[in-house]
Each structure stands twice: as structure tokens, then as C-alpha cells.
Amino acid sequence: MPRAIRSLTATGIAGIVLAGSAVAPAAPALAWGRPSTSDVTTAVEARRVDRVPTPKLDWYACYDYAECATVDLPLDYDKPHGATTEVALLRVKARDQQHKIGSLFLNPGGPGGSGTGIALAAPYFLGDDLLDRFDIVGVDPRGVAASDNVKCFASVKDQTRAYAGLNVAFPWTKAEEKAFVASSRAVGRACSTTGKPLTGAASTAEVARDMDVLRRAVGDRKLTYLGFSYGTALGQYYANMFPDRLRALVVDGVLNPNAWVGRGKARDQLQETRLRSADGAYRALHEILVRCAKAGPEKCALASGDPVAAYDTVARRLRQHPVVIDDPDLGTFTVSYADFVGATLGALYGPSGWVDIVDLTSQLLVLTDPAAATPARAHARLAVARRATKARQQHGYDFPYDNGLETFLTVDCTDAYHPKDAADWPALAAAEDERAPYFGRAWAWGTAPCARRTWTVRDEDAWTGPFDRRTGAPVLVVGNYWDPATNYQAAVGSAALLPNSRLLSSDSWGHTAYGTSACVTGAVDRYLLTGTLPAKGAVCTGDDQPFVEAPEGVRATTSKSALARAGRPDRGEPKRLPPVVAPLPAVGTLTVR
Secondary structure, eight states: OOOOOOEEESSOOOEEBBTOOOOOOOOOOOOOOOOOOOOOHHHHHHHHTTTOOOOOOOOOEETTEEEEEEEEEEEEOOOOOOOOEEEEEEEOOOOOOGGOOEEEEEOOOOOTHHHHHHHHHHHHHHHHHHHHHHEEEEETTTTTTTTSBOOSSSSEEEEEEEEGOOSSSSSSSSSHHHHHHHHHHHHHHHHHHTTTTTSOOOOOOHHHHHHHHHHHHTSSEEEEEETTHHHHHHHHHHHHHTTTSEEEEESOOOHHHHHHHHHHGGGSSSSHHHOOOOHHHHHHHHHHHHHHHOOOOOGGGGGSSSSHHHHHHHHHHHHHEEEEEETTTTEEEEOOOOHHHHHHHHHHSTTTTTTHHHHHHHHHHHOOOOOOHHHHHHHEEEEHHHHHHHHHHHOSSSSSSOEEEEEEEEHHHHHHHHOSSSHHHHHHHHHHHSSTTHHHHHHHGGGGGOOTTTTOOOTTOOOOOOOOOOOOEEEEEEEEEOOSSSHHHHHHHHHOTTTEEEEEEEESSSSSSTTTTTTHHHHHHHHHHOEEEEEEEEOEEOSTTTTTTTOOOBBBBOOOHHHHHHHOTTTOOBBOOOOOOOOSSSOEEEOOO
């Protein structure tokens, strides 16, 4: 979550601990170079990457149990001997080097998520058989984290001033909309000028080309890959750009690439109109509230009345008057309608986020009711204040320069088509809310800096399709029914696009499905190890279901220093959820003012 949004996480995204996930036993590697009827890499793409000499990776020990390296890759693959950009890698070596299959490349999403971070966290969430048989490799995409950084402003001061209007979960009032549009234009112009040349050379296609060169560098004839969230777009780009260079590829929490890019008449639509992330979020929230009513007051505090109506009542009241909380010990702050929706969306990212949604809605139902009893108001005020205070302690801003928002925009604005003028976003975002209540605006506003009249930098070698190539190895597409960020229908659509793919569905909660059940984890691990796909039409069920007792846990942290201090876990230790990164830059917020 970018520093410059200046918002505080209302609740942590809870995960679940899988005590010994069921995975397939270790098995021989898939046969390299087996006969295939796949499409082939085009001559243009093959020439771009194959004429780049295989880099020599000078690995060195880092973060206690890993190895790190950096490599200079062409800024423009049409000019292999021209300017370069430095790209960082991290690997955790296979436990059983004697029987190693190869390397497994990971990407956590974003765009802008750290590949080196998810690779270092891999021993905490990947199945032990994968850790035995694969070197786990993470690459920080160009512009991100330990790679050469995208930087759209000359200083933190300039960045902070430009970002001033973005200091909301999403704009609601006319004044907020005006400020958000102004800041969006400022950011788009800066990234199109000061941010060059990297902002024009960091599209998903460039990262896919980097990954193909690095596949060679680690000694693999074909790519083995597991991508989450936006990492599913990267995986599908690679599969379509290099269809004959796959060994095994899994995408979990799927973005439909045609919807991501916007083709034909869809070019002038909001990206959210195409992706329908808000539809998935609303569907998940509504289902939680319906199940709350069925669970009854003993299991759900909102069930004493109509939970759907209770949530809408809080939203309606906050639209009219934000809640101002003044606690003598914890401070003064304001909770707006956008904060409430943002916090809800953030909670939906976790399998047990329904707990936070019920709690926060119950607390704000009291705080927005002038007739509520004094003891109840005092309890609710303290609970909400503690949420914001905890988040305040976890997030700081200003120094040093944080480019999180800029890395997201660099990829999205360059990859995809967006409406022409940022001034059109208020009306377009309102229309999204009509279709998908609460969340339409939240998802729509994130791309406002991408307006084509503002974001003018382009990557002439960006890939816009096709996305229906027949791959040499199957693509396993994993979709979660209740995903609030990557709508399940996107997984269905992506699987339909790829002729040689298999859809695995999961009746689970939160963003992405790996780690939510032994069923999903085992199926993914088995495919990566042996090439064995789950049965057609297979559906897994998540261990954590709303208002049903389930084990509690957390996502694997992406903090490299924390992971290094903890050390690499032993085989057989309980697993966590992967540290995936949202495909938009800010969710799950309470803004402190």
C-alpha cells in the first residue's frame, strides 16, 4: 500500500494455518522438450530475447537462508546493446539439490509487488514437496523494490504536494473528487516526464521478456511459474508471448487479460467496467451478511436485525455525516463513508475477514445512532479508536521516497487503455456504484491518473494480445468464488481463452485460493511437480467459512528483515497464506484526519 495515500489499515488480513497441507508426493520431473502441438514464439519475440546473452548470475548469501543477485537487462529489447536497467533476484535453494526439478518462479501481484519478498516468504506458505524439489526464484519487476526504481518526482516534497488530493480511500464529496482529479493529473504528467525512460519501458510484456532471459540464466529450458493476483496477468502474458517455453504454469486470483488491456470499443471504458472487481466484492459482502442472518445472534452480532439493512444503514449515515471520534488517550480522527467501504474491502481480502466486517459494522451502527445508549457508545468508540491507532503505528510516511503507487500506475497505465480525460472519472465511477454498490467507486478511482490525455508515455513494445495461444504445457487457472479483487468470472474467462488450460474452482473466501484448503494446495503442488491436472470441473471448498469455527492464522510476511530473523522453517511446520498484493494500490483503510 503506497505511503502517499496516507491511510491506515483498519484491520489486518487474517489467514489460516494449514497444519500439514496435503500435497502430492515427490515425483520425477516432467520430460523436457517433449513433442508438442503448441503455438510457437513469434520470430519477433524470439529475436528480442534470444539475442540477449544469457546473464551470468553472481549469487551471494543474503537474508540468512537465501541467495541474491542483480543483473543488467536491456531497457528496450529492440536495442539489446543500448541502455540497461538493473533487475534484482532472490532464490531459496531446493532442500534436495540431488533430485531438483528446476526453478519455480513466483510473483505476488500488484502490479508493484516484490518478487524477492514472496520468494523469501515461500518456505512459510509453499508445500514442502515444492520446497524440496525446486529452487524458489523471485524477481523484482523492473521499477520495483530492489530493482532500479521508477521515480516520477524529483523529491519527496514534490511527490507529497502532487499526491495531496489522493488522501482518501476514494473521493465521495464534490470537493474530494475535484482534488482527486487534480492530483491524478499531476501524477500522470510527472510519470510521463520525470519518470521516463523507465515508465515507458516497464509494461508487463517487458517483465515477461525479462523472465524469459532469467529462465535461461538459472539454467531452465522451460519456465515453471506460480503467479497470484496481478501475477496472473504476467503469467498469461508469458504463456501467450512464449507459448512453447512453458513447463508448468499456474495462475491464482485471475485477471482476464483482454479485460485488463481493453480491446476494440472497450478501450474507452474504465478498466473496472471490464474487470468487474467491484461485482465480486459486493457479491462476497452480500453473501456474508445473508449468512450472518442465518447464523443467528449467537454467532453474528448483526443478526438481531437485518444484517443487509444494518450495513446499508451505516453506509447511508456516514454518507450524510462522517463520525468524529475524540478519545482522550488515543486521539481524534474521522471515519467517513469511504473509510468504511475501504475497510470492508480490505477485510474481504482474508478468509476470516467476515469477523472484522461484522465487528466494524456493529460498532459504527452504534456510533452513528444518536439514540444509542452511553455505555454502548463508549465501547464502540474505544474499539474503533484502537483499530485506527494500531494502524497508525504500523504505517508512516514522508521519508524515504516511496514509489508504490507509481509502480502500479507505470504498469497499468502503460499496459491498458483508459478513458481520455480524468474529469470523466466522477460520472464514470458513480455509474460503477450503480452496478456494484459500495465498491464501484472504490475500484474505479484507482486508475484516474491513467487518463490518456494525462498519461502520455507509452511502451511501443507493450503486448495487447492475442491471449488465446495454445501452450506447450497446460495452464492451471485457479478461481475463488468469493474473491473481492479478481472476480471469479475472470478465471472462467481466462480458462476459456486458453485452449490448453484447466480451471480449478474454489468455494473459498479472500483474495486467491492457494493455502485456503488442502484441496487447492494439493492440486497446485501436484501439477507443478508432476504435470498432473485436477479433474475437469473440480471444485474445492475452503477450510474457513463464515460463522463456522476455523483455525486462525496470518499471511506469510513479506518483510525480509522479519523473515531473516525468524529463519527458514523446518519441513512439516504449519503453512500460512501467500503474501499476495492487491491489484489496486489502496484498500482496507481508515483515514486519520
